[in-house]
Amino acid sequence: MTTVSVLQQRWHTTAAPLLPEPDVTWQQLASHYSEPHRHYHTLDHVAACLNWLDQYHHIVEDPICLELALWAHDIIYDPRASDNEARSADWFTQQFADSSLTDAQRDRVHTLILATIHPHPPTDGDMALLQDIDLSILGADSELYDRYEEWIRLEYNFVPEEAFRKGRSAVLRSFLEQDAIYHTSELSERLEASARDNLSQALGKLSEG
Numbered sequence: 001m002t003t004v005s006v007l008q009q010r011w012h013t014t015a016a017p018l019l020p021e022p023d024v025t026w027q028q029l030a031s032h033y034s035e036p037h038r039h040y041h042t043l044d045h046v047a048a049c050l051n052w053l054d055q056y057h058h059i060v061e062d063p064i065c066l067e068l069a070l071w072a073h074d075i076i077y078d079p080r081a082s083d084n085e086a087r088s089a090d091w092f093t094q095q096f097a098d099s100s101l102t103d104a105q106r107d108r109v110h111t112l113i114l115a116t117i118h119p120h121p122p123t124d125g126d127m128a129l130l131q132d133i134d135l136s137i138l139g140a141d142s143e144l145y146d147r148y149e150e151w152i153r154l155e156y157n158f159v160p161e162e163a164f165r166k167g168r169s170a171v172l173r174s175f176l177e178q179d180a181i182y183h184t185s186e187l188s189e190r191l192e193a194s195a196r197d198n199l200s201q202a203l204g205k206l207s208e209g
Contacts, residue, residue: 018099029072029075033045039155040155046070052133053129059125060125061125064105072091072095072109074116090110092109096109129187135175136191138198139187139195140194142198152168165207
């Protein structure tokens with residue numbers, strides 16, 4: 001099965017029962033994540049995030065809110081904009097306004113999506129796991145991480161090389177300067193060391209240009 005078909009099946013299991021017109025919302029979601037300017041922030045990224053969630057489902061307090069936040073956290077992605085997280089959170093709120101979620105659940109998902117602004121210290125365990133999952137790519141094996149950097153460069157292909165190197169270096173350095181990139185013990189043990197290695201290697205390559 002393709003990533004799209006697997007995700008669509010999961011959508012109909014998890015989100016569809018909550019919505020009056022789940023197919024309409026799914027089409028909007030799939031369309032956004034398939035925009036031509038995206039190379040990393042795609043449905044593959046959503047699938048990877050949900051896979052991490054499945055691995056650590058046992059430590060999640062509110063599975064439905066956390067899963068919905070992962071579905072929607074990058075629904076709006078314009079590399080030229082600085083308010084993607086806020087617009088993604090608002091998209092979720094609008095799409096699920098007539099859902100069977102409670103007001104408290106909708107507000108919770110909205111808050112979780114906003115927490116994917118990094119660095120933004122988590123205030124509870126689910127938020128910490130969400131942030132860690134969103135940044136899991138930083139601790140990937142070196143080959144996948146290198147591809148990730150290539151995808152990000154493609155998403156910012158409108159930025160001149162020198163400006164990109166300067167801006168990207170600042171972003172990567174900001175992660176390295178944090179006391180801890182990952183907030184949960186589970187992902188920290190698995191990814192912290194490799195993430196720091198990947199970031200250091202990437203910074204070195206950016207400085208070579």
